[in-house]
Amino acid sequence: MRLTQRSTVSQQHRGLAFTHPHLTLAVLAGLVALVLSACGSGEASTAAAEPDVDGPTVTIEDLAFAPETLAVETGDTVTWVWNDGAIDHDVAGDDFQSEVMSEGSFSHTFEEPGTYDYVCTLHPNMTGTIEVTE
Ligand SMILES: [Cu+2]
Numbered sequence: 001m002r003l004t005q006r007s008t009v010s011q012q013h014r015g016l017a018f019t020h021p022h023l024t025l026a027v028l029a030g031l032v033a034l035v036l037s038a039c040g041s042g043e044a045s046t047a048a049a050e051p052d053v054d055g056p057t058v059t060i061e062d063l064a065f066a067p068e069t070l071a072v073e074t075g076d077t078v079t080w081v082w083n084d085g086a087i088d089h090d091v092a093g094d095d096f097q098s099e100v101m102s103e104g105s106f107s108h109t110f111e112e113p114g115t116y117d118y119v120c121t122l123h124p125n126m127t128g129t130i131e132v133t134e
Helices: 002-049
Strands: 057-061 064-066 069-073 077-082 104-109 114-120 123-133
Touching: 064 123
Parallel strands: 057 077, 069 123
Antiparallel strands: 057 064, 077 104, 114 123
């Protein structure tokens, strides 16, 4: 009887001993999955947030400003978004000037009505115009 009881107890202990490492692995795997998915979604939202600009936008791509002419209202903020691979560009107007860069964005608020021509100083045939109406 005692031998039987002992062996039963030891079998239960073995069962627990085998169950616990599996639970621990499952919890670890769950945590790893959580961390990975958190990182993944963070990168995704950062990448998605950049082109998602409020207000009028000019995209810099294929060695051009698109649209080349953009009509906005006084007080509007125009955002230029770099989307031309590793090619450097800038946005240079009479009273606004971005840095030379290959990614990111640059914003300028037009407080006065008028026609604002600008260029990329690295590619003089890259020209654009912002028409600011009242
Ligand atoms: Cu350029």
